[in-house]
Amino acid sequence: MKLTLKEVFIISRPRFWMYVLGTFLVGIISSGNLFLYDTTTTFLLIAFGLFFWIPANVFIYGVNDIYDYQTDIYNEKKVKYESVLKLEKHRSLWIIIILLLVPFLPLFFIVNLPTKIALLVFLFTGLFYSATPLRAKSKPPLDVLFSSIIYVSPALVGFFITGRTTIAWAAVLGGLIWAFGMQTYSAVPDIEADRKAGVNTLATMLGEKKALWFCLIAYLISASIGYFYVGYIAVVFGIIYGVIVLLSIYNLSKLFKYYTYFPLINILGGAFLFFYLFFKEIFR
Template identity: 35%
Template sequence: MTLRYLLTLSRPRFWLYLAGPVLVGATYAAAELSDLTAPVVLALAAYFLVPANVFLYGVNDIFDRDVDEHNPKKEARETRYRGSRDVLVAVAASGVLGLGTFAVTPAVAWPWLAGFFALAVAYSAPPVRFKTTPLLDSASNGLYVLPGAAAYAALTGHHPPLLAVLGGWLWTMGMHTFSAIPDIQPDREAGIQTTATWLGEPRTYAYCVAVWALAAAAFALLDPRLLAVFAVYPVFCAWVARSAVPVERAYWWFPYLNGLAGMTLTLAGLWRLYG
Protein backbone atom coordinates (compact mmCIF):
# COMPACT_ATOMS: atom_id res chain seq x y z
CA MET A 1 0.00 0.00 0.00
CA THR A 2 2.87 2.40 0.78
CA LEU A 3 4.45 1.88 -2.66
CA ARG A 4 1.11 2.46 -4.36
CA TYR A 5 0.57 5.58 -2.27
CA LEU A 6 4.06 6.89 -3.08
CA LEU A 7 3.41 6.34 -6.76
CA THR A 8 0.25 8.43 -6.57
CA LEU A 9 1.95 11.04 -4.38
CA SER A 10 4.74 11.47 -6.94
CA ARG A 11 2.20 12.62 -9.59
CA PRO A 12 3.15 10.26 -12.49
CA ARG A 13 1.41 12.59 -14.95
CA PHE A 14 3.97 15.23 -14.04
CA TRP A 15 7.13 13.11 -13.90
CA LEU A 16 8.47 14.67 -17.09
CA TYR A 17 8.17 18.16 -15.61
CA LEU A 18 11.50 17.48 -13.86
CA ALA A 19 13.05 14.76 -16.04
CA GLY A 20 12.06 16.49 -19.28
CA PRO A 21 14.22 19.57 -18.64
CA VAL A 22 17.17 17.25 -17.98
CA LEU A 23 16.70 15.70 -21.41
CA VAL A 24 16.24 19.07 -23.14
CA GLY A 25 19.22 20.60 -21.34
CA ALA A 26 21.43 17.64 -22.19
CA THR A 27 20.30 17.65 -25.83
CA TYR A 28 21.36 21.26 -26.34
CA ALA A 29 24.58 20.76 -24.38
CA ALA A 30 25.65 17.65 -26.28
CA ALA A 31 28.48 17.94 -28.77
CA GLU A 32 27.71 14.50 -30.17
CA LEU A 33 24.96 11.92 -29.81
CA SER A 34 26.93 9.75 -27.38
CA ASP A 35 26.91 12.60 -24.85
CA LEU A 36 23.23 11.86 -24.21
CA THR A 37 24.16 8.53 -22.66
CA ALA A 38 26.98 9.94 -20.53
CA PRO A 39 26.80 8.63 -16.94
CA VAL A 40 26.06 12.10 -15.54
CA VAL A 41 23.06 12.52 -17.86
CA LEU A 42 21.70 9.07 -17.05
CA ALA A 43 22.14 9.67 -13.31
CA LEU A 44 20.35 13.04 -13.41
CA ALA A 45 17.55 11.69 -15.59
CA ALA A 46 17.04 8.71 -13.29
CA TYR A 47 16.89 10.84 -10.16
CA PHE A 48 14.64 13.55 -11.56
CA LEU A 49 12.25 11.07 -13.15
CA VAL A 50 10.91 9.52 -9.92
CA PRO A 51 12.86 10.12 -6.67
CA ALA A 52 12.89 13.90 -7.10
CA ASN A 53 9.14 13.87 -7.63
CA VAL A 54 8.63 11.82 -4.48
CA PHE A 55 10.72 14.37 -2.61
CA LEU A 56 9.15 17.50 -4.13
CA TYR A 57 5.52 16.44 -3.87
CA GLY A 58 6.08 14.56 -0.65
CA VAL A 59 7.33 17.69 1.12
CA ASN A 60 4.38 19.55 -0.36
CA ASP A 61 1.78 17.03 0.83
CA ILE A 62 3.28 16.63 4.29
CA PHE A 63 3.11 20.35 5.01
CA ASP A 64 -0.25 20.74 3.26
CA ARG A 65 -2.00 18.05 5.25
CA ASP A 66 -4.58 20.42 6.77
CA VAL A 67 -5.04 22.46 3.60
CA ASP A 68 -5.63 19.39 1.43
CA GLU A 69 -8.68 18.42 3.46
CA HIS A 70 -10.51 21.13 1.48
CA ASN A 71 -9.06 20.27 -1.93
CA PRO A 72 -11.24 18.10 -4.23
CA LYS A 73 -8.22 17.25 -6.44
CA LYS A 74 -7.00 14.97 -3.65
CA GLU A 75 -10.08 12.76 -3.97
CA ALA A 76 -9.39 11.48 -7.48
CA ARG A 77 -6.15 12.00 -9.41
CA GLU A 78 -4.03 12.76 -6.32
CA THR A 79 -4.05 11.58 -2.71
CA ARG A 80 -3.94 12.96 0.82
CA TYR A 81 -1.10 12.47 3.26
CA ARG A 82 -2.42 10.71 6.37
CA GLY A 83 0.60 10.91 8.64
CA SER A 84 2.29 7.63 7.68
CA ARG A 85 5.79 7.22 9.13
CA ASP A 86 6.79 5.09 6.12
CA VAL A 87 5.94 7.97 3.81
CA LEU A 88 8.04 10.36 5.88
CA VAL A 89 10.99 7.96 5.65
CA ALA A 90 10.55 7.55 1.87
CA VAL A 91 10.40 11.31 1.28
CA ALA A 92 13.46 11.90 3.47
CA ALA A 93 15.33 9.08 1.69
CA SER A 94 14.50 10.65 -1.67
CA GLY A 95 16.02 13.90 -0.45
CA VAL A 96 19.16 12.15 0.81
CA LEU A 97 19.45 10.30 -2.51
CA GLY A 98 19.38 13.69 -4.20
CA LEU A 99 22.65 14.56 -2.47
CA GLY A 100 24.21 11.95 -4.72
CA THR A 101 23.62 14.23 -7.70
CA PHE A 102 26.33 16.51 -6.32
CA ALA A 103 28.76 13.60 -6.26
CA VAL A 104 28.25 12.73 -9.94
CA THR A 105 28.28 16.27 -11.35
CA PRO A 106 31.05 18.88 -11.69
CA ALA A 107 31.01 21.92 -9.43
CA VAL A 108 29.58 24.15 -12.16
CA ALA A 109 26.28 22.28 -11.87
CA TRP A 110 26.05 22.54 -8.09
CA PRO A 111 24.40 25.98 -7.84
CA TRP A 112 21.56 24.76 -10.04
CA LEU A 113 21.13 21.59 -8.00
CA ALA A 114 21.32 23.49 -4.72
CA GLY A 115 18.71 25.91 -6.00
CA PHE A 116 16.36 23.05 -6.81
CA PHE A 117 16.59 21.44 -3.38
CA ALA A 118 16.38 24.76 -1.55
CA LEU A 119 13.25 25.83 -3.43
CA ALA A 120 11.69 22.36 -3.26
CA VAL A 121 11.72 22.65 0.53
CA ALA A 122 11.14 26.40 0.91
CA TYR A 123 8.09 26.31 -1.35
CA SER A 124 6.12 24.17 1.11
CA ALA A 125 7.91 24.07 4.45
CA PRO A 126 7.93 26.73 7.18
CA PRO A 127 9.23 29.19 8.04
CA VAL A 128 9.47 30.41 4.43
CA ARG A 129 6.60 28.52 2.77
CA PHE A 130 6.61 30.48 -0.49
CA LYS A 131 3.39 28.84 -1.62
CA THR A 132 1.40 30.99 0.82
CA THR A 133 2.83 34.31 -0.41
CA PRO A 134 1.37 35.84 -3.58
CA LEU A 135 3.89 36.27 -6.42
CA LEU A 136 6.60 34.41 -4.49
CA ASP A 137 4.60 31.20 -4.92
CA SER A 138 4.72 31.77 -8.67
CA ALA A 139 8.35 32.92 -8.87
CA SER A 140 9.68 30.06 -6.74
CA ASN A 141 8.43 27.51 -9.26
CA GLY A 142 11.41 28.28 -11.41
CA LEU A 143 12.75 25.24 -9.59
CA TYR A 144 11.44 23.09 -12.47
CA VAL A 145 14.00 24.68 -14.82
CA LEU A 146 16.97 23.96 -12.58
CA PRO A 147 17.46 20.22 -13.35
CA GLY A 148 17.80 21.12 -17.03
CA ALA A 149 20.28 23.88 -16.24
CA ALA A 150 22.28 21.42 -14.13
CA ALA A 151 22.39 18.88 -16.96
CA TYR A 152 23.52 21.54 -19.43
CA ALA A 153 26.25 22.77 -17.07
CA ALA A 154 27.40 19.24 -16.28
CA LEU A 155 27.94 18.41 -19.96
CA THR A 156 29.39 21.71 -21.20
CA GLY A 157 31.32 22.85 -18.16
CA HIS A 158 29.66 26.26 -18.23
CA HIS A 159 26.30 27.75 -17.33
CA PRO A 160 23.35 27.75 -19.76
CA PRO A 161 22.38 30.91 -21.69
CA LEU A 162 20.70 33.47 -19.46
CA LEU A 163 17.80 33.92 -21.89
CA ALA A 164 17.09 30.18 -21.76
CA VAL A 165 16.96 30.24 -17.97
CA LEU A 166 14.84 33.41 -17.95
CA GLY A 167 12.42 32.07 -20.54
CA GLY A 168 12.09 28.75 -18.74
CA TRP A 169 11.62 30.48 -15.39
CA LEU A 170 8.82 32.68 -16.73
CA TRP A 171 7.23 29.66 -18.38
CA THR A 172 7.13 27.77 -15.08
CA MET A 173 5.62 30.81 -13.36
CA GLY A 174 2.74 30.69 -15.81
CA MET A 175 2.34 26.93 -15.40
CA HIS A 176 2.23 27.16 -11.61
CA THR A 177 -0.23 30.02 -11.48
CA PHE A 178 -2.56 28.48 -14.05
CA SER A 179 -2.57 25.27 -12.01
CA ALA A 180 -3.60 27.29 -8.94
CA ILE A 181 -6.81 28.55 -10.57
CA PRO A 182 -8.80 25.37 -9.80
CA ASP A 183 -7.60 25.69 -6.19
CA ILE A 184 -8.83 29.25 -5.64
CA GLN A 185 -11.94 28.30 -3.69
CA PRO A 186 -10.36 25.46 -1.62
CA ASP A 187 -7.38 27.68 -0.80
CA ARG A 188 -9.62 30.54 0.30
CA GLU A 189 -11.61 28.18 2.49
CA ALA A 190 -8.36 26.99 4.06
CA GLY A 191 -7.15 30.56 4.60
CA ILE A 192 -4.27 30.18 2.12
CA GLN A 193 -3.15 33.17 0.06
CA THR A 194 -1.70 32.54 -3.38
CA THR A 195 -1.21 34.62 -6.49
CA ALA A 196 -4.47 33.14 -7.80
CA THR A 197 -6.52 33.87 -4.65
CA TRP A 198 -5.02 37.37 -4.50
CA LEU A 199 -5.76 38.25 -8.12
CA GLY A 200 -9.01 36.33 -8.57
CA GLU A 201 -9.76 34.12 -11.57
CA PRO A 202 -10.07 36.73 -14.40
CA ARG A 203 -6.89 38.60 -13.47
CA THR A 204 -5.03 35.33 -12.90
CA TYR A 205 -5.71 34.39 -16.51
CA ALA A 206 -4.33 37.79 -17.54
CA TYR A 207 -1.24 37.22 -15.37
CA CYS A 208 -0.61 33.82 -16.98
CA VAL A 209 -1.01 35.25 -20.48
CA ALA A 210 1.48 38.02 -19.59
CA VAL A 211 4.22 35.81 -18.13
CA TRP A 212 3.84 33.23 -20.90
CA ALA A 213 4.12 36.01 -23.49
CA LEU A 214 7.30 37.24 -21.78
CA ALA A 215 8.63 33.68 -21.77
CA ALA A 216 7.95 33.38 -25.50
CA ALA A 217 9.70 36.70 -26.09
CA ALA A 218 12.78 35.60 -24.12
CA PHE A 219 13.04 32.35 -26.07
CA ALA A 220 12.50 34.21 -29.36
CA LEU A 221 15.47 36.45 -28.55
CA LEU A 222 17.51 33.29 -28.01
CA ASP A 223 16.28 31.71 -31.25
CA PRO A 224 13.32 33.11 -33.26
CA ARG A 225 12.21 29.59 -34.16
CA LEU A 226 11.38 28.90 -30.50
CA LEU A 227 8.51 31.37 -30.73
CA ALA A 228 6.53 28.72 -32.61
CA VAL A 229 6.63 26.51 -29.51
CA PHE A 230 6.15 28.97 -26.68
CA ALA A 231 3.62 31.32 -28.26
CA VAL A 232 1.12 28.47 -27.95
CA TYR A 233 0.85 28.96 -24.19
CA PRO A 234 -0.50 32.53 -23.94
CA VAL A 235 -2.87 31.81 -26.83
CA PHE A 236 -4.11 28.63 -25.17
CA CYS A 237 -4.59 30.40 -21.83
CA ALA A 238 -6.54 33.24 -23.43
CA TRP A 239 -8.74 30.70 -25.20
CA VAL A 240 -9.49 28.83 -21.97
CA ALA A 241 -10.35 32.11 -20.22
CA ARG A 242 -12.90 33.00 -22.91
CA SER A 243 -14.28 29.52 -23.57
CA ALA A 244 -16.82 27.39 -21.76
CA VAL A 245 -14.18 24.75 -20.94
CA PRO A 246 -13.88 24.36 -17.15
CA VAL A 247 -10.41 25.29 -15.95
CA GLU A 248 -10.38 22.10 -13.85
CA ARG A 249 -10.54 20.15 -17.12
CA ALA A 250 -8.11 22.33 -19.06
CA TYR A 251 -5.53 21.97 -16.28
CA TRP A 252 -5.24 18.24 -16.99
CA TRP A 253 -4.49 18.87 -20.67
CA PHE A 254 -1.15 20.43 -19.83
CA PRO A 255 0.84 17.20 -19.46
CA TYR A 256 0.01 16.48 -23.13
CA LEU A 257 0.72 20.03 -24.29
CA ASN A 258 3.96 20.17 -22.33
CA GLY A 259 4.97 16.73 -23.56
CA LEU A 260 4.46 17.83 -27.16
CA ALA A 261 6.44 21.04 -26.57
CA GLY A 262 9.26 19.12 -24.89
CA MET A 263 9.33 16.56 -27.71
CA THR A 264 9.55 19.36 -30.28
CA LEU A 265 12.45 21.02 -28.43
CA THR A 266 14.26 17.70 -28.04
CA LEU A 267 13.85 16.72 -31.69
CA ALA A 268 15.10 20.15 -32.74
CA GLY A 269 18.15 19.68 -30.54
CA LEU A 270 18.80 16.24 -32.00
CA TRP A 271 18.47 17.65 -35.50
CA ARG A 272 21.21 20.13 -34.57
CA LEU A 273 23.51 17.22 -33.76
CA TYR A 274 22.83 15.53 -37.08
CA GLY A 275 23.06 18.80 -39.03
Protein backbone atom coordinates (compact mmCIF):
# COMPACT_ATOMS: atom_id res chain seq x y z
CA MET A 1 0.00 0.00 0.00
CA LYS A 2 1.39 3.38 -1.03
CA LEU A 3 2.00 6.33 1.24
CA THR A 4 0.65 9.77 0.46
CA LEU A 5 2.80 12.92 0.67
CA LYS A 6 0.71 13.98 3.66
CA GLU A 7 1.51 10.73 5.44
CA VAL A 8 5.24 11.10 4.74
CA PHE A 9 5.02 14.68 6.00
CA ILE A 10 3.40 13.50 9.24
CA ILE A 11 5.96 10.70 9.65
CA SER A 12 8.80 13.26 9.41
CA ARG A 13 7.47 14.96 12.59
CA PRO A 14 7.51 18.62 11.37
CA ARG A 15 7.51 19.92 14.95
CA PHE A 16 10.78 18.01 15.49
CA TRP A 17 12.51 19.06 12.24
CA MET A 18 14.73 21.54 14.02
CA TYR A 19 16.06 18.93 16.44
CA VAL A 20 18.56 17.66 13.87
CA LEU A 21 18.58 20.62 11.47
CA GLY A 22 18.96 23.04 14.35
CA THR A 23 21.96 21.27 15.88
CA PHE A 24 23.50 21.07 12.40
CA LEU A 25 23.17 24.87 12.09
CA VAL A 26 24.60 25.43 15.56
CA GLY A 27 27.55 23.23 14.62
CA ILE A 28 28.18 25.35 11.53
CA ILE A 29 28.07 28.69 13.26
CA SER A 30 30.19 27.51 16.19
CA SER A 31 32.97 26.80 13.67
CA GLY A 32 33.26 30.44 12.63
CA ASN A 33 31.84 33.12 10.33
CA LEU A 34 29.82 31.23 7.70
CA PHE A 35 30.30 34.05 5.16
CA LEU A 36 34.02 33.31 4.93
CA TYR A 37 33.77 29.78 3.49
CA ASP A 38 34.68 28.93 -0.10
CA THR A 39 32.18 27.86 -2.78
CA THR A 40 32.64 24.11 -2.28
CA THR A 41 32.17 24.34 1.48
CA THR A 42 29.10 26.55 1.04
CA PHE A 43 27.63 24.04 -1.41
CA LEU A 44 28.20 21.19 1.04
CA LEU A 45 26.66 23.14 3.90
CA ILE A 46 23.54 23.89 1.85
CA ALA A 47 23.30 20.28 0.61
CA PHE A 48 23.58 18.83 4.09
CA GLY A 49 21.19 21.45 5.37
CA LEU A 50 18.64 20.01 2.93
CA PHE A 51 19.55 16.50 4.08
CA PHE A 52 18.99 17.28 7.77
CA TRP A 53 15.75 19.09 6.95
CA ILE A 54 13.41 16.37 5.60
CA PRO A 55 15.32 13.23 4.47
CA ALA A 56 17.09 12.75 7.82
CA ASN A 57 13.84 13.23 9.73
CA VAL A 58 11.91 10.78 7.54
CA PHE A 59 14.79 8.35 8.09
CA ILE A 60 14.98 8.44 11.88
CA TYR A 61 11.26 8.76 12.57
CA GLY A 62 10.24 6.43 9.73
CA VAL A 63 12.45 3.64 11.05
CA ASN A 64 11.08 4.38 14.50
CA ASP A 65 7.47 4.04 13.29
CA ILE A 66 8.21 0.76 11.55
CA TYR A 67 9.85 -0.93 14.52
CA ASP A 68 7.62 0.67 17.16
CA TYR A 69 4.36 -0.58 15.64
CA GLN A 70 3.68 -3.14 18.38
CA THR A 71 4.24 -0.43 21.00
CA ASP A 72 2.44 2.39 19.21
CA ILE A 73 -0.89 0.57 19.05
CA TYR A 74 -1.02 0.74 22.86
CA ASN A 75 0.27 4.31 23.10
CA GLU A 76 -2.37 6.97 23.73
CA LYS A 77 0.18 9.69 22.96
CA LYS A 78 0.93 8.12 19.59
CA VAL A 79 -2.72 7.59 18.67
CA LYS A 80 -3.98 11.05 19.67
CA TYR A 81 -0.94 13.31 19.34
CA GLU A 82 0.84 11.67 16.40
CA SER A 83 -0.26 8.71 14.23
CA VAL A 84 0.24 4.96 14.00
CA LEU A 85 1.63 3.75 10.67
CA LYS A 86 -0.42 0.86 9.31
CA LEU A 87 1.49 -2.41 9.00
CA GLU A 88 0.77 -2.75 5.27
CA LYS A 89 2.49 0.59 4.59
CA HIS A 90 5.85 -0.32 6.14
CA ARG A 91 7.35 -1.60 2.87
CA SER A 92 6.43 1.62 1.04
CA LEU A 93 8.04 3.65 3.80
CA TRP A 94 11.31 1.72 3.46
CA ILE A 95 11.32 2.53 -0.27
CA ILE A 96 10.70 6.23 0.40
CA ILE A 97 13.47 6.36 3.02
CA ILE A 98 15.95 4.84 0.54
CA LEU A 99 14.85 7.17 -2.26
CA LEU A 100 15.35 10.19 -0.02
CA LEU A 101 18.81 9.11 1.18
CA VAL A 102 20.38 7.87 -2.09
CA PRO A 103 20.67 11.31 -3.79
CA PHE A 104 22.93 12.46 -0.94
CA LEU A 105 25.24 9.43 -1.17
CA PRO A 106 27.76 11.11 -3.56
CA LEU A 107 28.35 13.83 -0.98
CA PHE A 108 29.79 11.24 1.37
CA PHE A 109 32.76 10.83 -0.96
CA ILE A 110 33.42 14.57 -1.13
CA VAL A 111 33.56 15.47 2.56
CA ASN A 112 36.59 15.07 4.82
CA LEU A 113 37.19 12.08 7.10
CA PRO A 114 35.86 13.61 10.35
CA THR A 115 32.61 14.49 8.56
CA LYS A 116 32.36 10.95 7.17
CA ILE A 117 32.74 9.51 10.67
CA ALA A 118 30.14 11.89 12.12
CA LEU A 119 27.71 11.00 9.31
CA LEU A 120 28.20 7.27 9.84
CA VAL A 121 27.61 7.74 13.57
CA PHE A 122 24.36 9.61 12.82
CA LEU A 123 23.15 6.96 10.36
CA PHE A 124 24.14 4.05 12.63
CA THR A 125 22.44 5.44 15.73
CA GLY A 126 19.46 6.70 13.71
CA LEU A 127 18.88 3.20 12.35
CA PHE A 128 19.72 0.97 15.29
CA TYR A 129 18.07 3.12 17.93
CA SER A 130 14.85 1.50 16.71
CA ALA A 131 15.84 -1.31 14.34
CA THR A 132 16.69 -4.87 15.23
CA PRO A 133 18.88 -6.69 16.04
CA LEU A 134 20.35 -3.96 18.25
CA ARG A 135 17.19 -1.90 18.96
CA ALA A 136 18.99 0.31 21.46
CA LYS A 137 15.77 2.01 22.57
CA SER A 138 14.79 -1.16 24.45
CA LYS A 139 18.18 -1.62 26.11
CA PRO A 140 18.79 1.09 28.72
CA PRO A 141 21.03 3.02 29.07
CA LEU A 142 21.71 2.59 25.32
CA ASP A 143 18.30 4.12 24.64
CA VAL A 144 19.36 7.43 26.15
CA LEU A 145 22.86 7.32 24.66
CA PHE A 146 21.79 6.47 21.10
CA SER A 147 18.97 9.01 21.06
CA SER A 148 21.28 11.73 22.32
CA ILE A 149 23.93 10.94 19.71
CA ILE A 150 21.27 11.12 16.97
CA TYR A 151 20.53 14.73 17.92
CA VAL A 152 24.08 15.89 18.67
CA SER A 153 25.98 14.25 15.78
CA PRO A 154 24.50 16.63 13.14
CA ALA A 155 26.30 19.46 14.96
CA LEU A 156 29.57 17.59 14.45
CA VAL A 157 28.74 17.16 10.76
CA GLY A 158 28.15 20.90 10.40
CA PHE A 159 31.32 21.75 12.30
CA PHE A 160 33.60 19.32 10.45
CA ILE A 161 32.32 20.20 6.96
CA THR A 162 33.82 23.64 7.40
CA GLY A 163 37.27 22.08 7.70
CA ARG A 164 37.59 22.71 11.41
CA THR A 165 38.77 19.65 13.32
CA THR A 166 39.68 21.07 16.73
CA ILE A 167 36.46 20.78 18.67
CA ALA A 168 35.54 21.55 22.29
CA TRP A 169 34.55 18.04 23.35
CA ALA A 170 33.38 19.25 26.75
CA ALA A 171 30.75 21.33 24.93
CA VAL A 172 29.73 18.23 22.96
CA LEU A 173 29.41 16.34 26.25
CA GLY A 174 27.20 19.12 27.59
CA GLY A 175 24.98 18.77 24.51
CA LEU A 176 24.76 15.02 24.99
CA ILE A 177 23.78 15.37 28.64
CA TRP A 178 21.12 17.92 27.68
CA ALA A 179 19.80 15.37 25.16
CA PHE A 180 19.81 12.72 27.92
CA GLY A 181 17.24 14.85 29.69
CA MET A 182 15.24 15.54 26.55
CA GLN A 183 15.05 11.87 25.52
CA THR A 184 14.12 10.65 28.99
CA TYR A 185 11.46 13.33 29.43
CA SER A 186 9.87 12.39 26.10
CA ALA A 187 9.86 8.71 27.15
CA VAL A 188 7.95 9.31 30.41
CA PRO A 189 4.52 9.64 28.71
CA ASP A 190 5.28 6.32 26.95
CA ILE A 191 5.93 4.34 30.14
CA GLU A 192 2.55 2.61 30.30
CA ALA A 193 2.51 1.69 26.59
CA ASP A 194 6.13 0.51 26.68
CA ARG A 195 5.43 -1.72 29.67
CA LYS A 196 2.40 -3.25 27.94
CA ALA A 197 4.53 -3.99 24.87
CA GLY A 198 7.42 -5.32 26.98
CA VAL A 199 9.80 -2.54 25.92
CA ASN A 200 12.40 -1.58 28.49
CA THR A 201 13.61 2.02 28.63
CA LEU A 202 15.41 4.08 31.22
CA ALA A 203 12.05 5.72 31.95
CA THR A 204 10.26 2.38 32.53
CA MET A 205 13.11 1.24 34.79
CA LEU A 206 13.08 4.39 36.90
CA GLY A 207 9.37 5.12 36.89
CA GLU A 208 7.81 8.53 36.33
CA LYS A 209 9.17 10.56 39.24
CA LYS A 210 12.69 9.13 39.31
CA ALA A 211 12.94 9.55 35.52
CA LEU A 212 11.92 13.20 35.87
CA TRP A 213 14.49 13.78 38.62
CA PHE A 214 17.07 12.27 36.26
CA CYS A 215 15.98 14.81 33.62
CA LEU A 216 16.35 17.67 36.09
CA ILE A 217 19.88 16.59 37.05
CA ALA A 218 20.83 16.20 33.38
CA TYR A 219 19.61 19.70 32.52
CA LEU A 220 21.42 21.27 35.48
CA ILE A 221 24.71 19.52 34.63
CA SER A 222 24.36 20.49 30.98
CA ALA A 223 23.67 24.12 31.90
CA SER A 224 26.70 24.14 34.18
CA ILE A 225 28.94 22.94 31.35
CA GLY A 226 27.31 25.32 28.90
CA TYR A 227 28.07 28.28 31.17
CA PHE A 228 31.76 28.01 30.26
CA TYR A 229 30.91 28.42 26.56
CA VAL A 230 27.86 30.69 26.29
CA GLY A 231 27.73 32.26 29.74
CA TYR A 232 24.43 33.18 31.34
CA ILE A 233 22.45 31.95 28.33
CA ALA A 234 23.11 28.42 29.57
CA VAL A 235 21.90 29.42 33.03
CA VAL A 236 18.64 30.78 31.60
CA PHE A 237 18.12 27.58 29.61
CA GLY A 238 18.82 25.53 32.73
CA ILE A 239 16.22 27.46 34.71
CA ILE A 240 13.56 27.14 31.97
CA TYR A 241 14.00 23.40 31.53
CA GLY A 242 14.36 22.91 35.26
CA VAL A 243 11.07 24.67 35.96
CA ILE A 244 9.25 22.53 33.38
CA VAL A 245 10.59 19.34 34.91
CA LEU A 246 9.72 20.46 38.45
CA LEU A 247 6.19 21.33 37.33
CA SER A 248 5.95 17.86 35.81
CA ILE A 249 7.18 16.19 39.00
CA TYR A 250 4.58 17.90 41.15
CA ASN A 251 1.78 17.80 38.55
CA LEU A 252 2.10 14.36 36.97
CA SER A 253 -1.46 14.55 35.66
CA LYS A 254 -0.39 17.47 33.46
CA LEU A 255 2.88 15.90 32.29
CA PHE A 256 1.65 15.22 28.75
CA LYS A 257 0.47 18.82 28.45
CA TYR A 258 3.93 20.06 29.45
CA TYR A 259 5.46 17.56 27.01
CA THR A 260 3.59 19.19 24.11
CA TYR A 261 5.31 22.51 24.93
CA PHE A 262 8.79 21.04 24.52
CA PRO A 263 9.13 21.31 20.71
CA LEU A 264 8.35 25.03 20.79
CA ILE A 265 10.66 25.67 23.75
CA ASN A 266 13.46 23.68 22.10
CA ILE A 267 13.06 25.51 18.80
CA LEU A 268 13.01 28.96 20.42
CA GLY A 269 15.97 28.05 22.62
CA GLY A 270 17.93 26.64 19.70
CA ALA A 271 17.18 29.69 17.55
CA PHE A 272 18.32 32.02 20.33
CA LEU A 273 21.55 30.04 20.73
CA PHE A 274 22.18 30.06 16.97
CA PHE A 275 21.74 33.81 16.61
CA TYR A 276 23.79 34.48 19.73
CA LEU A 277 26.68 32.52 18.21
CA PHE A 278 26.00 34.06 14.78
CA PHE A 279 26.30 37.67 15.90
CA LYS A 280 29.20 36.79 18.17
CA GLU A 281 31.13 35.50 15.14
CA ILE A 282 30.04 38.30 12.82
CA PHE A 283 31.08 41.10 15.15
CA ARG A 284 34.20 39.41 16.55
